[in-house]
Amino acid sequence: MHYWGKIIGVVLAIVSGLGFWGALIGLILGHGFDKASAQRKFAGGMNKRDRQAIFFASTFQILGHLTKSKGRVTETDIQLASNLMDRMQLHGETRKAAQQAFREGKAPDFPLRDVLKQLRMACYGRFDLIQMFLEIQLQAAFADGNLHPNERKVLFIIAEELGISKSQFEQFLDMIQGGRQFGQGYSQQQSGGYYQQSSGPTLEDACKVLGVSINDEPTKIKRAYRKLMSEHHPDKLIAKGLPPEMMEIAKQKAQSIQAAYDLVKRERGFK
Known part of the structure; x- marks a missing residue:
């Protein structure tokens, strides 16, 4: 059972003389510790x-x-x-x-x-x-x-449920919207009733993919690019638990990141 965090939290609050409310806060914090511990144990025991x-x-x-x-x-x-x-x-x-x-x-x-x-x-x-x-x-x-x-x-x-903040979520939305111009996602023929991109990618689209602003310094853009490429490296993702069937999606994502970075470098004039 995962209860030691709760016990320790309450005991520390009492010993510190924080009273009832301190004990309650200690209980809540201890519960969070126990929950995280349970998650680590579950994930750690999984192949x-x-x-x-x-x-x-x-x-x-x-x-x-x-x-x-x-x-x-x-x-x-x-x-x-x-x-x-x-x-x-x-x-x-x-x-x-x-x-x-x-x-x-x-x-x-x-x-x-x-x-x-x-x-x-x-x-x-x-x-x-x-x-x-x-x-x-x-x-x-x-x-x-x-x-x-x-x-x-x-x-x-x-x-x-996955622990992603609202700001992170909105950033992911922007990245996906920008990535559609780089062949990321699903591109279908308009005649078949599906969606088809009608124009090429812009500098703004490329910046959305990288999660940067158009006027950001080259060093910041390079840092964002390297971070994204590391996060989307297919072999690393497979090693961490991505199904091998999804490697192609990871590769396509990495390619869109590379294409976006190349466009930004070209438009901004840096190497």
Whole structure:
């Protein structure tokens, strides 16, 4: 049982002479310590294969739930999910598992928060995995060129349960929107009823991908670029628990970051 944090917090408050309110605060802080300890123990006792399985299933379950949040699931939605599976080169039993997870996510009683809590515990101490998960969901939400209000609500819940602040979430939104101009995400033919980018990337788009401002100093831009490339290095992500089927997505993300950085260097005139 994880209760030592609570006991220590209360005892320290009493010994310090902080009274009832001090003991209450100590109890709350101790509870937070116990919760974090439980998460570390859960994640620490999990092997990479289990972590990859949870990440894989959660990805498609949440995608199904996100799609259903708009109301009726259309043929376009199904095609977009199929396109993602194609990008991952999913075939046979692996593709069937992804399709089954997607159907589970569409169920009216799908336990969204419980699934996200399990994912967060599985990825404890691996924020780059959490970040990759959110980016996949954001790409899916923007796949048709629009972010439905209900999709936004679900995305807020995802961010909240995964410990992502509102400011971080808004930054991820900007990065995904900018990344669409660099071939990141889903690009479909307009004639088929899907969304298609009509113009090339701009300096502003590139800066969104890197999470910087147009007028930032070159040193700050370089630092942001290196950090992003490190966070999205496919081999590092696989080692931390990203399913190998998703390596192609990580590679494409890294390529869009590189393309954005090259554009910024060219437009700003630095090497």
